[in-house]
Amino acid sequence: MTALSLRDVRKNFGATEIIRGVTLDIAPSERHCIIGPNGAGKTTCFNLISGRFPISSGEILLNGQRIDTLQPHKINRLGLSRSFQITSIFHRLSVFENLRCALLWSRGYRYSFWSPLWRQKALNEAAERLLEDLNLATRRDIMAGLLSYAEQRALEIGMTIAGGASVILLDEPTAGMSNTETDYAMALIRRVTQGKTLLMVEHDMKVVFDLADTITVLVYGQVIASGPPATVRANRAVQEAYLGALEE
C-alpha cells in the first residue's frame, strides 16, 4: 500500500484550473521531491493534500484511506503533517511553547483543561529534546516572532515533525537560507525524517538530487515526469521545460 496517493486531482480557483489532473503514488519511507517553476502549483498541491483547500475533483488517499473530504486537523491526526513555505508559527509564544504545542495532540492531551503542563515530565522532556535537535536551545524562552529567519524556518520544521506524523510535507524548507544554513537544515531534515515518508518541494537542485529517492516535476499544474533522479535528469521534456534552464 502507498503512504500517499493522488488520483487525478484537480483544483480550480474560480474559472482557472490550477491543478490539472495530478496523479502521484508515494511509497512508505520514500523521500519524494517535487520540483517545478514558480506558480506551477506545488504549494497548492500541498494545500489540497493537507486539507487546507477542498479539491475540485479526484481522490487523495493516506495509507489507503480517503482524506480529501476531511478537515486539516483530522488529516493531521491520521499522521500527515506539513510545513509552510511562508513561515507559520505562534509568534507570540516562546520557542519552547511552540514546540510543546506541536507535541500536545499526538501525546493525547486533547483539550485538557485539568492537566498542568509543568507537571508533564515526558512532554516537557520531549520538547527540550526537540529544542536541542533544532539547535534552538539557547533561544528557548524567546518569543518565536523575534527569531531570525533561519531560526524560524528551523522551528517551522520542528513543529511539523514534532507530532510524530508518518508522512511529512515540507514546502521549500531551505528557501532564503545561506549555504551553511541550507546544509544544516538538510542534515536536520534527514535526521528527523528518518524512516518517514517525506514529500518535499525544493528549488535547490543540489539538495534535490542528493536527497530524493523519487523526483516529480510539476509544470503548469501537471506532472510532466516522475521517477528516480537519474531518469528525471535524462528526461528530454524536463530538460526542455525546466532543468536545462537551471543547470546552465
Added chain:
Amino acid sequence: MRSRWLILVLVAVAIALPWGFYDWGHHRHAGFLISMLSQAGMMIILALSYNMLLGQAGLFSLCHATFFGIGGYAMVHFLNAAGKDELPLPMEVMPLLAGLSGLGLAILFGAMATKQRATAFAMITLGIGELMATAALMFHHFFGGEGGVTTDRMIDNSLFGLTYSSGIQVYYLIVAWTLIAVALMYYLTLTPLGRMANATRDNYERAQFIGYDPRMVRFIQFALSGFFAGIGGGLYAITYEIVTFDALAAPLSANALLMAYIGGTTVFGGPILGAILITLLQSGVSLLSNSWLVYVGVMFIAMVIFAPSGLAGIIQAHGPIKRAGRLGRLTLPYLRLVLPALALLLGFVGLVELMSFLTIGAAQGKKLVLFGNAIDVHATMPWVISAASLVWGAVWLRFAAAGFHRVWENLSAEVRR
C-alpha cells in the same frame, strides 16, 4: 518569588482594609468602602473571565455581561428557593450554582458564536447580547421585567454559621470566591487548553496542522469563561439582593472590555488592575462628577492610542530596565512629565466640568464650587483659563514626552546590550 509576595500582600490588604476604616466608636464598618471593595471583587472576576477571551484567545466578545447577568438572575432564584427550604445548600457553595448557570448558557451561545472567529464572532456576540437584553424584558417570570428580581440572602444555611446579615460577611464571601476564581483562571492558563487558546489566537491555521480544531478550542474557552462570569454575577446577586437588566446589558459588556483593556490584556493580572481602577473611578469620581464616564472614555481612548498593552503592559515594559538596575535613571524624565500632564489634565477636567455644569448641573440646580468658591460657569475667565491650561499642557507634554522617549530608547538599547 516576587509575584508570590505581591499576591500575598494584595490578599492581606483585601482582608485587612475594611478594618482600617472601622468606626470603633459606633462599632460600624465604613459601608461605602465595603460596597466598593465588594464591587471590585465581582469586577475582577468579570474582567479576568473576559480576558480569557480577549487577551488569551483573541476573541472579541461583545456579550460577556450575558453570562454575568444570568449568574445573577439564577442566583436570585436559587436564594429564593433556599429561603423556602427547597434548596438545602449552604450559602458558601451557592456561587458555584451561579457559575454553572453561566456555563450552561455559554455552552448554548458558544456553540453558535465560536463557529466563527474575528469580526464575525464579534458580530454574533453582539447579536447574542441584544437577544438576551430583549429576553430579559420579555420573560417576566425569570427576569422580572424592568424592575428585575429581588431576593433575601439570609437563607440561614451556612457552613460557618454565618447569617450574612452584614456587608462585611458578604464581603469576605466575595474575597474567598474571587480568590478561588482567580486561582482557577490562572491554573487554566497553564493547561493544554490554555496554551492552545494562545496558539489559536496567534495563528489559528497553524493550530489545525498540529491536530487541533480551533473551533473546539474557542468553544471550550468560551464556555469556561462563561462559568467564571456566572460566579461573578452570583456574587452580585448576593451583594445587592436585586438583579435587574443592568447586570446583563451591553454597557456592562463594554465595561468588561474597558477594564480588561485598560488593565492590560497581555498579562494575566492586567484585568485585575483595570477592574480595581475602574471600580475606584466609578465609586469615587462618580460621587464628585457627573462626567465620570467621559473620563473613563477618554482614558480608554488614550490607552488604545498610546499604551495598547495597558497598565500591566507599561509596568512590564520596565522589567528589563529594572533588572539592569537602571530604573533610577527614569526618575527625572518621569518627574518632567508630571507638570505638563497635570496642566493638561486640569485644563481638560476644567472644560468638561464647566460644560457639564452649564447643562446637566443647571438642570439639577447644582453650582460648581472650587476650593470653597462658587464659580460662575457663564463667565469667560474660567473657560479661558481651562482652555489655556489644556493647550499649554498639551504642547508642553509633547516636548516632554519626546525627551522621555529619547531617554527610554537609549536605556532600552543599553539594557539589551
